[in-house]
Each structure stands twice: as C-alpha cells, then as structure tokens.
Amino acid sequence: MEDDRIHALPVVRRWLGNPVACALLRFIAREDECGNRLENAIRYYLDPTDELCWKCRLAGHMVGYTLRRSSDIFGVSEDAIRRGLAETVFLRGLQNVLAGIARYGVTMPQIVNAPFMVVWDFTHHCNLRCSHCYLDAQKPLPHELDTEEAKRLIEELADAGVVVIAFSGGEPLMRKDFFEVAAHAHKNDIYVALATNGTLVTPEMAGRIRDAGVEYVEISVDGKDAESHDAMRGIPGAFDRAIAGIKNSVAAGFYTCMATTVTRTNYAEIPDIYSLASDLGVNRLMCFNFIPTGRGVEMADLDISPEERRDLIRYLLDRTREGGGPEALTTAPQIAPLALGDERGVPVGHFYAGEAIDGKTELLADFIGGCGAGRLYCSIEPEGDVQPCVFLPIVVGNVRDTPFLDIWHSSEVLQKLRDRSLLSGTCADCSNKYICGGCRARGWAYFGDIHAPDPGCTRHP
Numbered sequence: 001m002e003d004d005r006i007h008a009l010p011v012v013r014r015w016l017g018n019p020v021a022c023a024l025l026r027f028i029a030r031e032d033e034c035g036n037r038l039e040n041a042i043r044y045y046l047d048p049t050d051e052l053c054w055k056c057r058l059a060g061h062m063v064g065y066t067l068r069r070s071s072d073i074f075g076v077s078e079d080a081i082r083r084g085l086a087e088t089v090f091l092r093g094l095q096n097v098l099a100g101i102a103r104y105g106v107t108m109p110q111i112v113n114a115p116f117m118v119v120w121d122f123t124h125h126c127n128l129r130c131s132h133c134y135l136d137a138q139k140p141l142p143h144e145l146d147t148e149e150a151k152r153l154i155e156e157l158a159d160a161g162v163v164v165i166a167f168s169g170g171e172p173l174m175r176k177d178f179f180e181v182a183a184h185a186h187k188n189d190i191y192v193a194l195a196t197n198g199t200l201v202t203p204e205m206a207g208r209i210r211d212a213g214v215e216y217v218e219i220s221v222d223g224k225d226a227e228s229h230d231a232m233r234g235i236p237g238a239f240d241r242a243i244a245g246i247k248n249s250v251a252a253g254f255y256t257c258m259a260t261t262v263t264r265t266n267y268a269e270i271p272d273i274y275s276l277a278s279d280l281g282v283n284r285l286m287c288f289n290f291i292p293t294g295r296g297v298e299m300a301d302l303d304i305s306p307e308e309r310r311d312l313i314r315y316l317l318d319r320t321r322e323g324g325g326p327e328a329l330t331t332a333p334q335i336a337p338l339a340l341g342d343e344r345g346v347p348v349g350h351f352y353a354g355e356a357i358d359g360k361t362e363l364l365a366d367f368i369g370g371c372g373a374g375r376l377y378c379s380i381e382p383e384g385d386v387q388p389c390v391f392l393p394i395v396v397g398n399v400r401d402t403p404f405l406d407i408w409h410s411s412e413v414l415q416k417l418r419d420r421s422l423l424s425g426t427c428a429d430c431s432n433k434y435i436c437g438g439c440r441a442r443g444w445a446y447f448g449d450i451h452a453p454d455p456g457c458t459r460h461p
Contacts, residue, residue, distance in 0.1 A: 025102035028059040038063075038095050046085055066098070089163055089191045096161045103409075108434050109369020111418050114408060117164040117377040118157060119195075119390050122150075122172040122181075124382045128197050129234030130222075132261055134294040134391050137170040144382040145400075147177040151184045153380070153399055158188035160405045166216075168195040168390065170382070173205070179212040186213025193218065195259070198245025199238055206245075206252035217249040218257040218286065223265075224272035232265065243280070250281045257284040258326070262312060263302040270312060278325040287316060287330040289456065291391040292445045300445075306461035313338050313458070333370035333439055334458045337432040370436040374417035378408070388417055391441035392450070417450055425453030426460035 029038050034056050044052055044060025045067065052060070071078045084090035099113035123144055126137035145153065157165065165185050172178050173196055185192045194209060198219035201209070209217065219242055223229035226239035233239075249256045258277045262270065270287070277285040292300035304312070313335050316328035329335070369375070374388035374396075381387060384399045386407050396414055397407035408414065416422055417440055420433050427438045438454030446455050453460070 022102060022105055024062055025098055027055075028062055029099045029102045032056075036095075038098060039091075042085060042091060042094065046082065063098075088189050092161060092163045092189065096163065099161065107418070109375065109420070109437070111375055114157075114160040114162050114405060115375075115377045116162070116372075117166060118162050119166045119168050119377065119379045121169055121379060121381050121390060122167045122178065123170040123175045125174040126169060126171045126197075127174065127199060127235070128171070128238055130197075130220075130295070131232050131234060131299055132263070132290065132294075132296040134291065134296060134393075135170060136294045140174075141382050145384050147180060149384075149400070150177070150181045153384075153404070154181065154185045154188055154190065156399070156404050158185075158190055160408070162190060164191045164193060166193040166195055166218075171197055171200070173200045173209075179208055182209075182212040182214055191215060195220075196245070197233070197238070198242035198249075200241075201245030201248050203248050203251070206248040206254075210252050210254065215255060216257065217254040218259050219246050219249065220259045220261070221246070221273065221276070222260055224269040224276060228266055228269060232261075246280050246282060255284075256282045257286050258282045259286045259288055261288040261290055262304060262330075263290050263299070264304055265302055267304050267308055267312070270315065274319055274325070274328060282326050285316075285319075285326050285328045287312065287328070287332075289330065289332045289439055289442070291439065291441045293391050293393060293441065297445075303456070306456055306458050309334065309456050310338065310458035331439075332456065333436045333454075334456065336368070336370050336435045338458065340435070369420075369434060370432075371438060371440050373440045374411075374414040378414075386411075388414060388450075389441050392444055394444070394450070413450070422451045423453075424449070424451045426457060427451075427453045430457075430459065432459065 028041055031037065032053070032055060034040050034053050037056055037059050040052055040056040041059035041063040044057055045064040048060070067081050068078055070076070071081060085094065093116060096112045096114055096116065097110065100111055103113055104111045121135055123140055124135060124137050125140040154165070167178065167182065172194060182192050182194070192212070192214045193216035194214050195218045201219070221229060221239070221242055222232040223239065229239035229242065230236055246256060246258060258280070260266065260270070260273055266273070274285055290296065290303050292303065309332060313330060313332060316330055317335070317339055319325060319328040373392055377389070379387045379390040380399065385395045386397045386399060386404070387394060388396065394413055396411040399407070420437055423433055423437065427433055430436070438457060440450050442454045442456060443452035444450050446452065
C-alpha cells in the first residue's frame with residue numbers, strides 16, 4: 001500500500017505541481033472583468049458558450065483537460081464529475097482545491113485555499129451541562145458576534161470559498177437570530193449544517209430549521225438509554241427529548257446524523273447505540289473521538305484504549321460495508337489506515353470514499369490526509385476567535401480584527417499544523433503520517449504540543 005502511494009503521488013506532482021501547471025492554475029483562479037474566472041471556466045466546460053471573454057474560454061479548456069486527467073488518475077468517470085459539478089457543494093469544493101494547488105502546489109496532504117468546513121460555535125449559551133463539553137458552555141459570552149456581524153462574516157466566508165458552515169455551540173438554537181443567519185448562509189450558496197443536542201427540535205422547530213436552508217442535522221446521543229445519556233448530559237429527560245428531536249429531524253427530511261462521543265462509560269453500548277440509530281432511520285452514526293479539553297479535562301481517565309479504538313473503528317467499518325443501516329464513521333483519523341489496510345475505502349472524519357474509486361483510494365487518502373485541523377477545516381468561536389479546531393483551543397486570530405483569509409493563510413500555527421514533517425514521537429516516523437497524522441487536538445490536550453503523538457494511535461499504542 002505504501003509503495004503504491006509513493007509511486008502515485010509523483011504522477012500528480014508532475015502533472016499539477018510543476019511551475020508551468022501552477023502558473024496556469026493561477027491564471028485560471030484570477031478575478032477579471034467577467035467575475036470569477038475559475039467559476040466561469042467550469043461553467044464553460046459544462047456548457048461551451050461564446051458569451052464569455054477569450055480568457056474565460058481558454059481557462060475553460062484548461063479546466064476540462066484537468067478534470068479529464070483527474071478522471072484517469074483517480075478512476076472516477078468524467079460523467080460522474082460532470083454530475084457532481086451540478087451540485088453547488090461539489091463545485092465550490094473543486095474551485096477551492098484548484099485555487100489551493102495554484103497557491104501551494106501539490107502537497108501531501110493537500111492544502112486548500114480556504115477551509116472546506118468552518119465549525120462555528122455560534123453561542124456559548126446552552127441548556128445542558130454535558131460532562132465532556134469542549135467549550136464549557138453555560139451562559140452567552142458578553143461580546144458574541146451580533147446578527148449583522150454574523151451575516152457579514154458569512155459573506156466573507158462565501159467569498160473565500162468555504163463550502164460548509166456547521167453551526168454548533170453551546171446550543172445554537174438558543175440564539176433567536178439563528179434562523180436569519182442560517183438563511184443568509186444558504187442564500188450565499190453555503191451548505192448549512194446544524195449540530196444540536198436535539199432537545200429543542202420540536203416538529204415546529206424542525207420546520208423552521210428546514211425553511212432556513214439547513215440540510216444536515218446532527219444530534220448528540222451518548223448512551224443507549226436515558227440512564228446512560230442523561231448521566232453525561234447532566235439534565236434529566238435529555239435523552240427522551242433528543243430522541244424526539246431525531247424523529248422530528250428524520251420526518252422533516254434532513255440528512256440526519258446521530259453523534260456519540262465514545263468513552264469508557266459507553267464503549268460497550270456502541271452496538272446498541274448503532275441499533276438505536278438504525279431503528280430511528282438516521283443516515284449516519286458519527287462516533288466522536290473523545291478529547292480531554294474544556295470540561296472533558298476532568299474525565300481524561302475515561303478515554304478508551306488504543307486497542308478499544310481499533311476494535312471500534314473496525315466495528316464501524318463493518319456496519320458501513322454491510323449496508324442496510326446508517327453509515328458508521330468516526331472522527332478518529334486512525335480510521336483511514338485501518339480502512340486501507342482492510343481494503344474498505346477511505347473514510348475520513350465526515351467524509352467517505354468507498355470501494356467504487358477503482359483501487360485509487362490510497363492516492364485519495366494522501367490528498368485528504370487524516371486530521372484536517374487548520375488545513376481542511378477550522379472553528380470560529382462565539383466572539384470571533386479563529387481556532388484550528390473546536391477541540392484545539394489555540395486562538396490564531398479574530399475575524400473582527402483581521403480578514404478571515406488573511407488569518408487562514410498567514411497564521412504560523414496553521415502553517416505548522418499543515419507540515420507533517422514537524423510531527424514528533426511515534427507519529428514522526430510512521431508510514432501513515434500523511435493519511436492519518438494522529439489527532440492534533442489530542443497531542444495538544446495530552447502533551448501541550450500540536451506536533452506530539454496521538455496517544456490513541458492504533459498502530460503504536
């Protein structure tokens with residue numbers, strides 16, 4: 001597997017990473033009198049027209065060649081690429097990748113021009129008292145971004161090329177302006193996701209969320225029953241209200257995800273939790289890596305062992321491969337090397353590339369690259385602070401003071417996170433460091449170092 005990756009990546013670097021190709025991509029990615037040349041070029045590739053200027057038409061031919069070559073290298077049909085480009089999310093993602101290659105060249109793992117996903121902790125306010133809360137959410141903070149600031153930030157993120165905004169918290173539904181802000185994101189062609197504890201998602205609320213343009217709803221369930229869930233969530237009755245919220249989300253037609261933070265207290269319940277997710281008709285079960293930050297510091301001794309994490313990952317992969325129920329994934333980056341080793345596709349955090357990639361999953365894994373903190377995604381906190389990840393509380397800038405893209409491209413912390421050669425300990429010499437890289441938030445939480453090894457490693461326990 002490793003040798004295949006070593007031989008495959010130079011093909012891509014020779015093709016897209018050479019100076020001439022990068023110069024052409026920079027030409028394609030420029031703004032001109034026609035507007036966004038890259039967007040126009042893709043439009044021309046899909047439907048050639050003489051209405052565009054010669055530069056946009058030339059860029060369209062270049063994009064067409066690039067996509068046809070990509071089709072060959074990654075084993076994805078050009079028809080599938082064309083169908084994907086009809087979807088705004090895919091289109092924005094492609095623009096982001098090409099602009100990233102124009103700026104940074106071909107990297108391993110790939111650096112994009114703007115984060116694919118921004119997790120926005122919309123408020124510090126929450127109606128639960130979860131023992132593992134990374135934000136230690138309680139009351140609203142005194143200077144949270146107001147409605148107009150939030151809408152301006154959305155326009156800035158849209159212009160930057162961000163594909164997905166996931167509203168989280170705290171409990172984002174505690175803010176009365178959530179619907180106005182979410183609708184503004186949808187209006188700006190951003191895919192809108194909501195991470196909620198589900199307790200407020202009544203049928204009426206689900207309808208309002210849908211009308212605001214939200215497409216993905218993730219509701220946390222940390223146990224197979226009320227006794228287990230409510231013990232972690234700190235409020236009696238939270239389980240029953242979360243389950244009702246899931247049922248209402250499914251009925252409203254959302255892509256619905258049930259999210260579980262796995263610790264020793266619920267590890268043995270995962271099969272029952274999966275069965276519950278299946279019975280509820282959700283699309284996905286996401287098992288979150290436990291990271292001892294925020295309130296979670298007090299329960300660090302409840303982290304599962306590397307062997308338990310390995311067995312959990314394989315259980316989730318088996319459920320996904322079998323089909324017939326919700327797909328089952330985890331945010332633990334170790335899922336990628338385990339999946340490749342078992343020839344089960346490339347599931348990585350919130351993304352999954354199955355076996356239909358015609359044996360090219362190793363190359364795809366190099367580009368996705370496991371942990372994406374500060375490289376594929378970042379977080380924005382209630383008062384505008386930017387962090388590499390919600391679980392990695394290092395402030396790299398504030399959107400009130402500095403344009404978002406300036407923070408993304410100039411932050412020394414983010415630049416270091418993107419450089420896998422800086423990893424230390426067992427991660428430094430691991431052959432999987434480019435497809436996994438360990439969870440950087442766990443390195444920070446346990447050792448105070450963003451390059452420290454992940455103590456949850458399934459290969460070097």
